[in-house]
Amino acid sequence: EIVLTQSPGTLSLSPGERATLSCRASQSVTSSYLAWYQQKPGQAPRLLMSGASSRATGIPDRFSGSGSGTDFTLTITRLEPEDFAVYYCQQYGSSPYTFGQGTKLEIK
Amino acid sequence: EVQLVQSGAEVKKPGESLKISCKGSGYSFSTSWIGWVRQMPGKGLEWMGIIFPSDSDTRYSPSFQGQVTISAVKSINTAYLQWSSLKASDTAIYYCVRHVYGIDWGQGTLVTVSS
Numbered sequence: 001e002i003v004l005t006q007s008p009g010t011l012s013l014s015p016g017e018r019a020t021l022s023c024r025a026s027q028s029v030t031s032s033y034l035a036w037y038q039q040k041p042g043q044a045p046r047l048l049m050s051g052a053s054s055r056a057t058g059i060p061d062r063f064s065g066s067g068s069g070t071d072f073t074l075t076i077t078r079l080e081p082e083d084f085a086v087y088y089c090q091q092y093g094s095s096p097y098t099f100g101q102g103t104k105l106e107i108k
Numbered sequence: 109e110v111q112l113v114q115s116g117a118e119v120k121k122p123g124e125s126l127k128i129s130c131k132g133s134g135y136s137f138s139t140s141w142i143g144w145v146r147q148m149p150g151k152g153l154e155w156m157g158i159i160f161p162s163d164s165d166t167r168y169s170p171s172f173q174g175q176v177t178i179s180a181v182k183s184i185n186t187a188y189l190q191w192s193s194l195k196a197s198d199t200a201i202y203y204c205v206r207h208v209y210g211i212d213w214g215q216g217t218l219v220t221v222s223s
Binding site for chain 1 (some may be wrong): 143145154155156157158168186208211213215218
């Protein structure tokens with residue numbers, strides 16, 4: 001089973017700043033089959049990114065994903081107030097399709 | 109428009125059985141994987157398992173194998189998650205998701221298990 005470790009656990013930033021979230025896998029993720037999700041309180045998660053770097057429908061271009069192998073990054077340039085939420089990565093290259101533990105992005 | 113509509117909240121006692129549902133519409137239900145994700149109170153997301161309705165090919169996380177059963181009835185575009193004997197630790201929100209990664213998510217079903 002691939003274990004995903006997200007860092008940092010909590011990230012405190014101000015609107016307009018840049019956020020960099022990390023997701024590290026315990027072994028290589030097949031074909032960069034890595035997704036990112038955003039979850040706000042009381043809501044279901046929303047897909048942001050698949051294939052490590054392909055934005056889902058309707059996701060603004062201030063969100064970008066990169067990485068391969070065991071190291072992946074979600075970058076949010078110019079944070080908007082609605083971006084403060086919890087972010088999860090998930091690998092779907094090897095069953096079980098595990099999630100990271102999440103990074104909470106909070107307003108500083 | 110793709111929709112995944114889940115059954116309503118449940119309150120059960122330990123030892124009771126339960127089956128919750130997820131009805132898909134707006135896409136080809138039979139030929140799209142449907143998965144289940146658990147979120148315990150105040151915690152992160154846990155992948156439980158997945159089913160391909162066309163042939164009922166099912167895969168479970170080792171953490172949930174033997175604890176739950178995932179099934180689907182393609183004629184009514186509905187997937188299920190069931191327990192034969194609930195525990196207090198099963199208290200959580202359960203989400204169904206479309207595809208091997210969650211392109212679309214159901215609204216979640218809150219399951220509360222308490223004596």
